Amino acid sequence: MNKKLDLDAMSVDEMWKLHEQIGQMLSVRLTSEKRELEKRLAHLRREHEMNPASSEALSAPRERRKYPRVYPKYQNPEEPSETWSGRGKQPRWLTAALKTGHKIEEFIISKAEIDAHGRRRRA
Incomplete structure (x- = not known):
């Protein structure tokens, strides 16, 4: 052809x-x-x-790298069990609060609430 x-x-x-x-x-x-x-x-x-x-x-799978524990930096004042470390996607409660005019600094967990081990103190 x-x-x-x-x-x-x-x-x-x-x-x-x-x-x-x-x-x-x-x-x-x-x-x-x-x-x-x-x-x-x-x-x-x-x-x-x-x-x-x-x-x-x-x-062979490689051994996973050990990362340090990340403690929460932000807390929902209305529901204290809801916390966020500041990493990854913002939680819904924080996104909703920011849309209503709040500032992220309002949700920071204060140093007084954190004990010597880096954990949040119970009220």
């Missing part, structure tokens, strides 16, 4: 035959590519089975 096709001059039947030929060619090529990929995958599996020590080192 070195010649250039004039699709405008072709009849519907000729175009349909061309469509079927292209479909056949694509089917053959896709099947052969699939076989090649399957062979490559089988080869990689054999390599993996022969050398399991190196693959275990790559797939």
Whole structure:
């Protein structure tokens, strides 16, 4: 198929035959590519089975880094059990209060409420 096709001059039947030929060619090529990929995958599996020590080192989960405990910095005065550390998304109670005109500084837990261990004192 070195010649250039004039699709405008072709009849519907000729175009349909061309469509079927292209479909056949694509089917053959896709099947052969699939076989090649399957062979490559089988080869990689054999390599993996022969050398399991190196693959275990790559797939072993790493130990999680220890983060320090984050203590709350803000507290809902209406519901003292609702606190927020200042990290992540703001809680709903704080977002609603800020929309009504309050300032975030109003919700800070004071140093007097925190004991020597960094925990909030009970009233």
